[in-house]
Amino acid sequence: MAYRETEKMRTRKAQVRQRILDCAFACVRQGGFQSAQVTQVAASAEVATGTIYRHFESKEALFAEVFRIATQREVDKVAEALATPGKAPDRLATALALFAARAMRGPTMAWALIAEPIAxxxxxxxxxxxxxxAEQFERAIMDGVAEGSLPAQDARLTSTCLVGAIAESLVGPLSPTQQASNPLPDDLKQQLIDQIVGFCIQGLTGARR
Amino acid sequence: MAYRETEKMRTRKAQVRQRILDCAFACVRQGGFQSAQVTQVAASAEVATGTIYRHFESKEALFAEVFRIATQREVDKVAEALATPGKAPDRLATALALFAARAMRGPTMAWALIAEPIAxxxxxxxxxxxxxxAEQFERAIMDGVAEGSLPAQDARLTSTCLVGAIAESLVGPLSPTQQASNPLPDDLKQQLIDQIVGFCIQGLTGARR
DNA sequence: ATAACAAGTGAATCACGATTCAGTTTTTGT
DNA sequence: ACAAAAACTGAATCGTGATTCACTTGTTAT
Incomplete structure (x- = not known):
């Protein structure tokens, strides 16, 4: 008898797996899921195509995991922003601005997570x-209703409207193509974000802040 | 010498072309652009695959035309709703409700027009x-600002937010898949539409209607 | 050193759907 | 009826990219 799986090997395997994940992530960040090919991921991770399949069931499985990781990051950030002390409308404004700013910084990834059609x-x-x-925003909205800083409303629905309004105004008409060709200067970006958040908060509260 | 293109033939050709367009339209309505295959369109129009290419440059060209037709229909409806007499907020509320109701009646098509990724x-x-x-909504919003029924705002941006909020709340989380399996009863649909429009108008005006 | 087994390789294969095109049918003017 | 010109047909071809697998290389225990 011989070969028994050892700690060293387990570590090395995990590293390769991680490298593949990282490269796949980078591919998506750069060109969205549409342009993410197994061959490319393999090339940039410096492994053979077949190796991908030693670590992941299929292309779909790999990218599902990439999606999960990318997503978790964003949700955590929003959760963090919502966890600060303060009245609901202020916390929401902060979180929405953060969400928008992040989407703007990585529009391709944002598009991929929010709207790009995939397997x-x-x-x-x-x-x-x-x-x-939805749960994050909903909770904050419900807090607001409870503390009287927001009028009664269907939190589930309005939270969805928030995400839609932001997504569309950031990655819709100002679509991926355009983003690449004409990057806005920082101050205009900030202004745009402020306006979008303004609309959203007004939609929630019925009043300008 | 012989065959000279005749009126009869021109008509027949136009009919075939139209039948292909109609069938392609039906395909998209049923399954979105993603599932629209040339072979299927041909089959349902009862012509050979090759015939499609006699009438259209390519698959893309065919579906671009389908898109144009479907789109024009919707834009016309909205334009019509916005053309009624009255204050801007009321006209906008009517138009938004119409837009939402139509999207809800044909969610797959709505999704295809608004967000589905395509060639x-x-x-x-x-x-x-x-x-x-954008032009339709923008004009109405600017009318509102001019007549004092809406506060000053970036009409382009807010009109985009409107579309995003509606699109997301109708075809996003309550996505194509779900729509098919659990169709809402009419009264709940109406209620949902009212709430969405409420959010939008509030976002524009800063006040409940 | 060697047996036993796992991990890695990448060219070959497969799947899927758009597109082509040689052959067939239809239409038209004489 | 016939020849010229389209229009139609659909099986064959092509392109693209995921997936496989026979083979090579690396690792471990004896």
């Missing part, structure tokens, strides 16, 4: 992602 | 479509 298995992850967001 | 040539059409919408 069913990845789409499932998107549902989870959306639910996670 | 570049079709994407170009989408840009035109979005501009057409």
């Amino acid at each position: 069913p298995k990845v789409e499932e992850e998107r549902l989870i992602y959306r639910k996670a967001y | 570049p040539k079709v994407e170009e059409e989408r840009l035109i479509y979005r501009k057409a919408y």
Whole structure:
């Protein structure tokens, strides 16, 4: 008898797996899921195509995991912003601005997470992602209603409207293509974000801040 | 010498072309652009695959035209709703409700027009479509600002937020898949639409209607 | 050193759908 | 009826990219 899996090997395997994940992530960040090819991921991770399949069930499985990781990051950031002390409208404004700013900094990834059409298995992850967001915003909105800083409303619905308004105004008409060609200067970006957040908060509170 | 193109033939050709367009339209309505295959369109129009290429440059060209037609229909409806007499907020509320109701009645098509990712040539059409919408809503918002029924704002941006909020709340989380499996009863649909429009108008005016 | 097994390789294969095109049918004017 | 010109047909081809697998290399225990 011989070869027994050892700690060293387990570590090395995990590293390769991680490198593949990182490279896949980079591919998506750069060109979205559409342009993410197994061959490219393999090349940039410096492994053979076949190796990908030693670490992941399929392309879909790999990218589902990439999606999950990217998503978790964003949701955590939003959760963090919402966890600060203060009245609900202020916390929401902060979180929305953060969400918008991050989407703007990485529009391709934002588009990929929010709207880009993808394989069913990845789409499932998107549902989870959306639910996670909805829950964050919903909770804050419900806090606001409870403390009287927001009028009564269907928190689930309005949280969805928030995400839609931001997503569309950031990655819709000012779409991926345009983003690459004409990057806005920072001050205009900030102004745009302020306006979008203004609209959203007004939609929630019925009043200008 | 012989065959000279005759009126009869020109008509017949136009009919075939139209039948292909109609069937392609039906395909998109049913399954979005993603699932629209040339072979299927041909089959349902009862022509050979090759015939499609006698009438259209390419698959992209065919679907670009389908997109244009579907789009024009929607934009016309919105334009009509906005053309009624009255104060801007009321006209906008009517138009938004109409937009939402139509999207809800045909969610797959709505998704295809608003957000489904597609070939570049079709994407170009989408840009035109979005501009057409933006122009309609923008004009109404600017009317409102002028007549004092809306506070000063960046009409372009807010009109985009409107579309995003509606699109996301109708075809996002309550996505194509879900729509098929659990169709809402009419009264709840109406209620949902009212709430969405409420959020939007509040976002514009800063006040409940 | 060697046996036993796992991990890695990448060219070959497969899947899928758009597109082509040689052959067939239809239409038209004489 | 016939020849010229389209229009139609659909099986074959092509392109693209995921997936496989026979083979090579690396690792471990004896």
